[in-house]
C-alpha cells in the first residue's frame with residue numbers, strides 16, 4: 001500500500017494502474033520467443049484454446065493479468081498450469097484467495113502437477129526444495 005505514495009517510477013506506474021485504472025500492458029514480442037514456459041504451454045495437451053490463451057496472457061503480462069470465467073469453466077485448472085509455467089521460469093508465486101476452499105482446490109491439483117518441477121532440483125537423493133511457491 002505504501003508503494004502507492006512513493007516518488008518513484010514504479011510507484012507512478014502503480015498509481016496509473018490502480019488509481020487511474022490504466023489498462024495493463026502485455027509483451028506481445030515474447031510470444032514468439034524461446035521462453036521454455038511459453039513453449040510448455042503451447043505443447044500442453046490438457047489445456048483448451050481459451051485456457052492456453054489465458055496463460056500466455058499471464059506469462060506476457062508486464063503489469064498484471066485478470067482471468068475471468070463462469071463457474072466450472074476451468075479457471076482453477078488454468079491456474080495450475082500457469083503456476084507450473086511460472087515456476088519453470090524461476091518466478092516466485094504467491095497463491096492467495098478470498099476463500100480457503102479455492103486455495104485448497106488449487107493445492108490439491110498442484111500436488112500432482114508441480115511436484116515434478118520441484119524434483120528437477122534433486123541430486124543424489126538430496127532435494128533442494130525451492131521456496132518458489134508460497135501459499136496464504
Ligand SMILES: Nc1ncnc2c1ncn2[C@@H]1O[C@H](COP(=O)(O)OP(=O)(O)OP(=O)(O)O)[C@@H](O)[C@H]1O
Pocket residue numbers: 046047048051069070071072073074075076077078
Ligand atoms: N481443458 C480441459 N479439458 C477437460 N476438462 C477440463 C479442462 N479444464 C478443466 N476441466 C475440468 O472441468 C472441471 C472444472 O474445472 P475447474 O475446477 O478448473 O473450473 P473452475 O472455473 O475453477 O470452477 P469453479 O468456478 O467452480 O471454481 C474439472 O473437473 C476439470 O478437471
